[in-house]
Amino acid sequence: MILIFIVLILIVYFTYQKINSTGNWPNVIGTTYHVPFGDVPAMQACLDGHYLLNLNTKLGKPQVYRIWVGPTPVLLLAHPDAVRQFWQQHDETSIERVVHLGWSLLLIMGEGIGFKTYRNRNRINRFFHACFGIKQVKYFETSYEYQIDLVMQRLQSRVIDACDTPLDVSSQFRYLALDAGLDMFLGTKSSRYLSQLHELVDELAVVMLATFNARYVNIPGLRWFIPYTYYLRSKILTLRHKWNNLLRIIMNEYLREDNIEIDADGDSILVRYLRMERIGRKKEITYEELSDTMIEGLLAPSDGIAATVANTLILLALNPEAQIEARERILNRLPPGIEKTVTLTDLDHLDHLDHILLECQRLLPLFVFNVPELTSCKMTLCGVTVPKETMVMYDVQTLNRCEDIWPKPMIFQPERFQLLNEKQRKALHGFGNGRSRRCLGENFVHSLHKLLIARILLAYQLEPVDNERDIDKLSRIRRPFIYVPRVVLKFIPIKN
């Protein structure tokens, strides 16, 4: 018995030493490995999303440093030089970005484009790029305008009811992404299923959070002995079942139409798919790829868009001069009297509004780390040499506050984006950073954000409530991978 015990202790000791040695890269500093999940529990427990930012400060602000995601050592890039050096050496086409995100996330939307291996992604790229390209996104501008009209009407009645007191608008933008994207994804026939779609957004947020928080259920072998695995699996399958049922119902509505074969500008993604099926053209994507990419692009981003809008409103409220400046720039472009009905065409080429989005993403990034990359070769980054297939991630907040490239980083200054140098461009990670993998919703998010902010600025001057002036102390709700702030602000109507 004693012998077995000693053997077990020796096995544990040598396994621990072996794991530790995998991250023992010369010159690197970082955290020590804690069995079994490394830094993951601390990251999950950190409610303000500042785990990496604080860790980097604690370690003395190194340009690169190491953390542990489970037993895997990860090199964090915390300086734009490290990012630049990484992309100079990394060839994303020669290595698969196989990221072990856990069976539960794969079960939710594993056939979506964001989960695809490089080769498979290339196969379905053409279809989805056509669906989300600038021309397509532009075609649906009236849908976004209509939804933003509705948001503004709701806001106006809430402002009237609030009578100059601060207003909690945290929930106002919850379904904006879905409502505005509906015509582009599923076409106009889907609007009658809006409440079911809202329910799906809520259910997805719940299972995504459970997925993100689950740790032991992701350990191969062990998971089958944990009752929670079965609970989570049944929740996910129920959600997928509901979504696929609804998608089939909407599909059938279009299939009853005669003219589905005829190409038309502004066909929804769903109609494009159905036409491809009906005319028997070589299939560019499968049903699962369509369904899962819709979960990824239509249902999942709701919280992300809501948080982005919330972050922008907070930062604008904290910077009254920036509001005045932006408002003047908009008004200079508009014929008088159209403040309440301003359209995206009116705002064409008004880059300042895009710069506001970039500055908000810099100061309050939605994703504090990126989807990890695996190094395609042995490489040296800021003096630390790592072997091929080392996991590399960005410490996005530290990068975004780096004084070397963002002078006075804590000051809100959209103008800094007027002329970006190469280092700044490479350090930005709002919508992804690789050459091929970027957010497909970028054009859509820009349009939605631009119009909403213009409408709000033309109608209101925003003021913060007194005790919430420090952006690092904002109260937030943690959603699966992001932090959604509470937005309590004063909306002072502008007298035109």
Ligand code: HEM
């Ligand atoms: C403010 C909102 C959003 C932000 C900040 C955002 C940001 C990102 C980021 C950082 C990535 C990872 C890129 C990478 O792998 O390096 C990504 C991927 C993706 N996003 Fe978004 N996103 C947003 C909203 C949307 C919307 C509305 C859609 C759909 C219209 C969308 C569709 C996608 C898809 C399909 C991918 C996977 C791309 C791929 O790997 O091929 N996103 N997004």
